[in-house]
Amino acid sequence: xxxxxxxxxxxxxxxxxxxxxxxxxxxxxxxxxxxxxxxxxxxxxxxxxxxxxxxxxxxxxxxxxxxxxxxxxxxxxxxxxxxxxxxxxxxxxxxxxxxxxxxxxxxxxxxxxxxxxxxxxxxxxxxxxxxxxxxxxxxxxxxxxxxxxxxxxxxxxxxxxxxxxxxxxxxxxxxxxxxxxxxxxxxxxxxxxxxxxxxxxxxxxx
Amino acid sequence: xxxxxxxxxxxxxxxxxxxxxxxxxxxxxxxxxxxxxxxxxxxxxxxxxxxxxxxxxxxxxxxxxxxxxxxxxxxxxxxxxxxxxxxxxxxxxxxxxxxxxxxxxxxxxxxxxxxxxxxxxxxxxxxxxxxxxxxxxxxxxxxxxxxxxxxxxxxxxxxxxxxxxxxxxxxxxxxxxxxxxxxxxxxxxxxxxxxxxxxxxxxxxxxxxxxxxxxxxxxxxxxxxxxxxxxxxxxxxxxxxxxxxxxxxxxxxxxxxxxxxxxxxxxxxxxxxxxxxxx
Numbered sequence: 001x002x003x004x005x006x007x008x009x010x011x012x013x014x015x016x017x018x019x020x021x022x023x024x025x026x027x028x029x030x031x032x033x034x035x036x037x038x039x040x041x042x043x044x045x046x047x048x049x050x051x052x053x054x055x056x057x058x059x060x061x062x063x064x065x066x067x068x069x070x071x072x073x074x075x076x077x078x079x080x081x082x083x084x085x086x087x088x089x090x091x092x093x094x095x096x097x098x099x100x101x102x103x104x105x106x107x108x109x110x111x112x113x114x115x116x117x118x119x120x121x122x123x124x125x126x127x128x129x130x131x132x133x134x135x136x137x138x139x140x141x142x143x144x145x146x147x148x149x150x151x152x153x154x155x156x157x158x159x160x161x162x163x164x165x166x167x168x169x170x171x172x173x174x175x176x177x178x179x180x181x182x183x184x185x186x187x188x189x190x191x192x193x194x195x196x197x198x199x200x201x202x203x204x205x206x
Numbered sequence: 207x208x209x210x211x212x213x214x215x216x217x218x219x220x221x222x223x224x225x226x227x228x229x230x231x232x233x234x235x236x237x238x239x240x241x242x243x244x245x246x247x248x249x250x251x252x253x254x255x256x257x258x259x260x261x262x263x264x265x266x267x268x269x270x271x272x273x274x275x276x277x278x279x280x281x282x283x284x285x286x287x288x289x290x291x292x293x294x295x296x297x298x299x300x301x302x303x304x305x306x307x308x309x310x311x312x313x314x315x316x317x318x319x320x321x322x323x324x325x326x327x328x329x330x331x332x333x334x335x336x337x338x339x340x341x342x343x344x345x346x347x348x349x350x351x352x353x354x355x356x357x358x359x360x361x362x363x364x365x366x367x368x369x370x371x372x373x374x375x376x377x378x379x380x381x382x383x384x385x386x387x388x389x390x391x392x393x394x395x396x397x398x399x400x401x402x403x404x405x406x407x408x409x410x411x412x413x414x415x416x417x418x419x420x421x422x423x424x425x426x427x428x429x430x431x432x433x434x435x436x437x438x439x440x441x442x443x444x445x446x447x448x449x450x451x452x453x454x455x456x457x458x459x460x461x462x463x464x465x466x467x468x469x470x471x472x473x474x475x476x477x478x479x480x481x482x483x484x485x
Contacts, residue, residue: 055303059299059300059302059303062295062299063295063296063299066271066292066295
């Protein structure tokens with residue numbers, strides 16, 4: 001799964017292939033889950049753990065809504081996810097997550113996690129089997145100059161929404177060529193001020 | 207009834223076979239501000255009168271959303287009500303998590319009743335001082351239950367609790383046979399009328415009452431003040447003048463149908479109201 005944050009949008013994408021070993025279990029499984037109005041999570045790894053994690057977060061979000069009368073913001077959900085993962089530090093969720101959405105000001109934000117909850121706010125990220133192929137390419141295209149440089153550069157990419165979507169599609173098409181676990185169909189979720197929309201793209205089936 | 211020697215403990219029976227503490231708890235419900243509920247085959251409407259401690263404070267929250275398909279209106283000790291609705295929310299969330307389906311209302315009500323019963327049989331506890339009108343939708347249709355502090359629960363077609371609820375109950379008793387087939391909007395109108403009965407002379411304004419609806423295809427939500435005020439306007443005007451009843455009714459009906467909120471609409475409806483009332 002991949003996520004890219006822009007100035008006023010966020011793109012989260014994941015392929016729809018579920019596999020075990022050298023076999024494909026299904027070509028049509030969604031790894032993306034909407035947690036809140038402006039917050040979407042994509043996860044790769046052991047899908048049963050991913051599903052359990054999604055349900056946990058959804059239940060906690062409902063409690064939050066009852067208590068605060070509003071939806072959770074993306075940074076709040078990011079912290080919640082981190083805490084939920086670390087709670088099972090000694091029997092982890094085998095789930096590699098990427099959280100994307102809009103923060104309170106409407107700017108795109110992406111948070112990337114490891115299996116036990118270590119997280120960081122970044123401008124783009126990828127997790128899962130294809131990430132070794134995808135991450136270097138994203139670094140080449142999107143990496144901002146060193147954070148030590150002054151004036152402080154924003155982590156979000158200056159790309160326009162359409163360009164970012166194009167980049168994601170290219171990146172997955174490339175990963176499908178060489179990674180056996182990536183392919184079938186690409187599911188893209190784009191969050192912007194207007195709301196959330198989904199797009200699909202066919203990938204190599206082999 | 208008061209100042210008996212058998213009313214100190216909830217675990218002490220009176221010679222007549224009554225638990226006075228439990229009955230006193232039911233009295234607490236009668237002292238709270240009114241809450242009413244009514245149901246049709248497909249919708250349930252809850253309404254309550256908002257009581258504020260003073261002009262300066264905000265009013266107490268008496269209607270709580272428990273889940274998309276269940277809501278509750280309380281009368282009595284609102285703190286107890288808040289705690290119980292938190293319990294209900296937890297139960298709904300846990301059930302959804304385990305069974306991936308909404309908790310049937312009947313089960314929730316039984317769990318609530320059992321929880322209330324526990325407090326009537328422990329010497330270190332006291333009964334909950336709140337009556338709950340639980341409105342919900344499940345596979346077997348729309349339901350309205352009333353949970354007492356005693357641990358009893360009953361299903362109702364329509365009910366009212368709290369102070370001056372007898373007036374509302376009388377109104378509901380007259381009209382309840384029509385409720386099953388009522389439309390959602392008629393049900394809301396009946397709810398508001400029932401609330402007006404409890405006010406006994408006070409002007410009915412949307413700031414005094416809160417209405418919430420749950421129904422087929424409609425998750426539980428509280429109607430916002432603007433919508434409630436519009437509905438109040440429509441039938442207040444209809445009640446004010448019998449003759450040209452159709453004209454303003456149609457006009458304000460149209461305005462209610464269009465998206466509420468524009469100043470023109472609000473101005474328009476009060477204008478229609480002003481002219482006939484001048485007569």
